[in-house]
Amino acid sequence: MKSFLKRLQTSIEKRRKIILILILSINQQLLTQNTSLTQFNFKVNPYSYERNESFLNRVLGLHKTLFYTIEDKTTHTTYKSKIVVLGFFLFFLTSSYLIINRYRGIFLEKQKKLDTQKKILLKKEKKLKQKIDLKNKLLSSYAFNFQQKNEIINKVFSLARGFEKTSSISEEKKLIQELIHIGKENLQVDKEWEHFRLFFEETLAGFHSKLKSKHPELNSNDLKICSLIRLNLNIKEAANILNISPGSLKTARYRLRKKLNLKPGQKIIDYIIKIDQEDFC
CATH class of the missing domain: 1.20.5 (Single alpha-helices involved in coiled-coils or other helix-helix interfaces)
Structure with a gap:
């Protein structure tokens, strides 16, 4: 027993x-077997069930708190990330707009300069064409004028020979009347130059007025020479138009240089072109 x-x-x-x-x-x-811990603990140690259950509830509560804390931080981090992304996006849009607007302004400014240069070139081209047309008209007018003067000279010579052969007063009177008529024709030829001068002044927009404004002492002959120089005619061409010798024209140009107060070495053509290109009010 x-x-x-x-x-x-x-x-x-x-x-x-x-x-x-x-x-x-x-x-x-x-801590690692939360799903079955409560039932198992109740079977093995029923006296510690309530204590373990309270402990487990606290652990689960901490787990929930930790979970929601992590979730809140994740949500906050996601929100901040969205704000950062949105900020970068807005910065990109703003920068792109400023860059595009800047380059657009540069492009428009260059385009404006090109348009201005184009207008200047067109204006110069138009003015050059006018001067070429004017020069051609001048040469045509000169050729016609020169032809008329030659015809008048030939008529005068013919009449002079007629005076030598005439023996009656009536024939002399007739020759005198013809001389008067030739004189009138010669005056008409001189008027052709005046018409051309007016045309020249109109085409070159106050060229003579600019010259007279700067140099009041210039006379009509000086203005004629300046006009021919402006058309870039050589000494021989200009002398033929003025019906003087090349030597006489060189002397006249020398006197003209003094009136224009040109320095030694300064070209008269450059000075006259400069005056022509100035604005005149």
């Missing part, structure tokens, strides 16, 4: 040790 009780007591102590070891093992796995 004693031996039986002793064996029973030994068996109970072994079982108690096993249970204690099992409880310790369960307690160690408590």
